[in-house]
Amino acid sequence: MTEVVTIQKFDDIATICIDNPPVNAAGHAMRKGVVDALDMLEADPEVKAIALYCAGRTFVAGADIREFGKPSQPPVLPDVCNRLEASSKPIVAIMHGTALGGGLELALCCHARVGITGSKVGLPEVNLGLLPGSGGTIRLPRVADTATTIKMITGGAPISAEDALKHGIIDRLEDGDPAQVAVTIAKELRDWKLKARVTRDLPVNLNGDKMSAARSKFEALGSKGAVALRALRAIEGAAKPIDEGLAAERALFIEALASDEHHGLKHAFFAERAVANIPEAKETPREIKTAGVIGGGTMGSGIATSMLLAGIPVTVIEMAEDRVAFAVKTITGNLQGAVKRGKLSHEAFDATVAKLTVTTDMSSLCDVDLVIEAVFESMEVKHEVFAKLDAICKTGAVLASNTSYLNIDEIAKAVTRPQDVIGLHFFSPAHVMRLLEVVVADKTAPDVVATGFALAKRLRKVAVRAGVCDGFIGNRILAHYARSTGYMMMDGADYEQIDNALVGFGAAMGPFTVGDLSGLDIGWAERKRRAPLRPPEERYIGVADKICEAGDFGRKTGKGYYVYWPDGSKTKNPDVAQFIADEQAEKGITPRSFTDEEIVDRYITAMIVECARVVEEGIALRPIDVDAVFLFGYGFPRHRGGPLCYADKIGAQALVDRINSYAKDDAYYWRVPALLQKMADDGTTFADLNKER
Numbered sequence: 001m002t003e004v005v006t007i008q009k010f011d012d013i014a015t016i017c018i019d020n021p022p023v024n025a026a027g028h029a030m031r032k033g034v035v036d037a038l039d040m041l042e043a044d045p046e047v048k049a050i051a052l053y054c055a056g057r058t059f060v061a062g063a064d065i066r067e068f069g070k071p072s073q074p075p076v077l078p079d080v081c082n083r084l085e086a087s088s089k090p091i092v093a094i095m096h097g098t099a100l101g102g103g104l105e106l107a108l109c110c111h112a113r114v115g116i117t118g119s120k121v122g123l124p125e126v127n128l129g130l131l132p133g134s135g136g137t138i139r140l141p142r143v144a145d146t147a148t149t150i151k152m153i154t155g156g157a158p159i160s161a162e163d164a165l166k167h168g169i170i171d172r173l174e175d176g177d178p179a180q181v182a183v184t185i186a187k188e189l190r191d192w193k194l195k196a197r198v199t200r201d202l203p204v205n206l207n208g209d210k211m212s213a214a215r216s217k218f219e220a221l222g223s224k225g226a227v228a229l230r231a232l233r234a235i236e237g238a239a240k241p242i243d244e245g246l247a248a249e250r251a252l253f254i255e256a257l258a259s260d261e262h263h264g265l266k267h268a269f270f271a272e273r274a275v276a277n278i279p280e281a282k283e284t285p286r287e288i289k290t291a292g293v294i295g296g297g298t299m300g301s302g303i304a305t306s307m308l309l310a311g312i313p314v315t316v317i318e319m320a321e322d323r324v325a326f327a328v329k330t331i332t333g334n335l336q337g338a339v340k341r342g343k344l345s346h347e348a349f350d351a352t353v354a355k356l357t358v359t360t361d362m363s364s365l366c367d368v369d370l371v372i373e374a375v376f377e378s379m380e381v382k383h384e385v386f387a388k389l390d391a392i393c394k395t396g397a398v399l400a401s402n403t404s405y406l407n408i409d410e411i412a413k414a415v416t417r418p419q420d421v422i423g424l425h426f427f428s429p430a431h432v433m434r435l436l437e438v439v440v441a442d443k444t445a446p447d448v449v450a451t452g453f454a455l456a457k458r459l460r461k462v463a464v465r466a467g468v469c470d471g472f473i474g475n476r477i478l479a480h481y482a483r484s485t486g487y488m489m490m491d492g493a494d495y496e497q498i499d500n501a502l503v504g505f506g507a508a509m510g511p512f513t514v515g516d517l518s519g520l521d522i523g524w525a526e527r528k529r530r531a532p533l534r535p536p537e538e539r540y541i542g543v544a545d546k547i548c549e550a551g552d553f554g555r556k557t558g559k560g561y562y563v564y565w566p567d568g569s570k571t572k573n574p575d576v577a578q579f580i581a582d583e584q585a586e587k588g589i590t591p592r593s594f595t596d597e598e599i600v601d602r603y604i605t606a607m608i609v610e611c612a613r614v615v616e617e618g619i620a621l622r623p624i625d626v627d628a629v630f631l632f633g634y635g636f637p638r639h640r641g642g643p644l645c646y647a648d649k650i651g652a653q654a655l656v657d658r659i660n661s662y663a664k665d666d667a668y669y670w671r672v673p674a675l676l677q678k679m680a681d682d683g684t685t686f687a688d689l690n691k692e693r
């Protein structure tokens with residue numbers, strides 16, 4: 001027996017308990033423990049039936065992801081599964097919490113399955129660029145129909161125990177503590193009140209039409225469909241004799257383990273969790289029972305919605321009565337949207353709206369625990385608002401700014417309690433986007449930082465700790481690499497080709513389309529703000545200014561880089577081609593052609609350069625924090641793991657060589673960050689840096 005698996009006997013039935021916190025992942029000790037337990041119970045003539053259950057918050061939530069890529073230690077999970085299935089004593093799995101991946105595969109090898117009410121089951125391996133590798137693709141279609149099998153395995157989303165019962169994946173729903181249910185149900189299994197079935201012996205009838213429809217769907221997605229297509233190929237093996245099917249599945253699983261998608265998606269999985277590891281993690285957060293938001297515009301309303309969805313009563317302050325109605329309309333509209341998306345039940349809608357107050361009376365914030373300011377981006381206005389908050393808010397209230405680039409140290413100078421000031425930078429739409437940059441100023445108290453992170457957890461956001469600089473982590477890096485697209489366009493690359501090349505790389509949308517969507521006037525204001533600070537050596541492209549001067553701000557004006565037609569289609573804006581040609585003539589630029597590969601290389605390299613500087617300067621704690629920012633706030637393709645995870649695939653020396661070759665055209669823009677040069681010299685990677693910090 002191992003320390004994570006224990007057995008208990010109750011007369012002629014026995015239970016096997018797995019206790020491997022935090023999520024009972026199927027690590028080596030657990031696997032060995034289960035096999036040892038089975039050997040002992042099978043050899044015990046008294047034992048007539050066995051129940052397998054878990055202690056802690058969940059049934060087995062899958063294979064131990066941390067073991068992937070390391071030499072496998074027997075017994076491997078397929079062995080444990082086959083061992084369970086072959087047991088001469090009937091075994092029932094009692095599943096609570098989330099029975100996922102290898103956890104559900106273990107249960108599918110038991111001879112009956114019971115779900116505790118409220119639990120979920122799923123095969124989320126595709127979210128890690130994998131597929132079920134311990135029989136899930138072969139055994140699930142023996143208990144569930146083809147449509148359910150395809151949806152669960154290629155989609156990766158868990159289903160409720162109630163649905164699992166409906167689809168034949170589990171045999172019973174029970175309430176109660178898994179340990180007690182285990183004993184009760186094992187007795188029913190002994191007495192044949194619960195039928196034992198050996199999954200491998202059950203017939204399988206794959207629906208060919210559904211399979212081929214799914215195949216065509218994933219083939220049509222190109223590289224984005226590759227992971228799902230591989231999983232579907234494994235399901236096809238279910239029609240073969242079972243051991244052949246299992247062997248084919250395993251081969252595809254091993255292939256997936258070596259894939260780039262898996263590497264990137266595994267990194268993304270851990271990035272989402274690693275960012276919580278901050279110097280202030282041991283601090284006790286301040287309690288946030290009520291909150292205030294200054295400004296009911298798009299961002300303010302989104303922030304208020306996010307907090308209302310987390311059950312926090314919110315008071316929104318607007319400057320004028322006519323704006324009060326707009327804020328109420330926007331926020332209730334957001335909440336109705338949440339009902340549609342299933343994030344809020346119909347029943348809870350009214351109670352949630354009841355937690356909202358919108359007023360022009362700022363003194364109503366005198367008792368709130370947190371205020372988030374989301375007003376116009378001017379230091380003068382920020383100072384005015386914070387000075388008022390300093391006078392109104394109670395001692396200990398956290399005073400936060402949602403500024404997306406202004407200096408938080410400077411903002412904090414407007415109050416007598418700078419230790420309570422912090423940046424909480426949400427991303428639009430704030431009630432949807434998962435990223436929250438927690439910007440720590442010089443005087444921000446450690447417990448205020450911890451409060452920012454605790455709030456993020458309640459809002460189901462991924463919080464990333466950022467230092468103070470212009471644009472913090474995300475916007476600073478964006479400001480740098482966005483320039484590379486303007487340079488390529490001016491040097492001859494077609495901006496539509498640039499958009500398509502980056503969509504091909506996996507981006508949800510290309511940079512010019514994103515510009516049109518978010519409004520070109522935002523970038524225009526930003527360029528005007530930065531103009532006095534722009535170094536003379538910095539190359540400047542005037543095309544975007546010309547588009548804005550023509551009054552075209554993108555989708556919201558029907559024209560930007562593209563023209564947006566009533567039928568939803570878009571075509572290139574011919575004016576832009578003229579603006580480009582004029583500027584090329586003016587600057588004596590002879591346009592040249594670019595391959596998609598060169599476009600992606602220049603774009604990503606520019607991104608990596610500024611990412612490295614942000615890590616070098618300590619604005620971000622680790623490279624993985626930068627990856628999390630781009631994965632959860634900027635739509636960086638998840639299967640690439642983030643810009644610095646991707647950088648390791650290229651290698652520091654190759655990046656240095658690439659930057660030096662680009663520098664021949666523009667030595668000011670293309671400079672090798674010291675950190676990257678050192679990594680090239682030392683042969684280290686960003687992954688190494690993540691381990692160190």
Ligand code: T1G
Pocket residue numbers: 022023025061062063064065066077098100101102103105124125128130131132133134136270273274
């Ligand atoms: N392996 C190792 N560590 C894991 C883990 C796993 N499978 N799942 C979670 N953790 C760690 C996580 O890193 C964190 O650690 C802590 O547990 C709490 O997690 C052969 C190949 C179960 C729904 O994909 O979806 O089985 O940061 O913060 O929000 O076919 O974790 O505290 O140090 O996420 O309550 C398939 C992945 C694996 C499930 C709980 N299984 N996990 O969510 O807590 S592949 C999965 C989750 C597989 C077989 C294949 C969630 C959760 P730390 P958490 P949570």
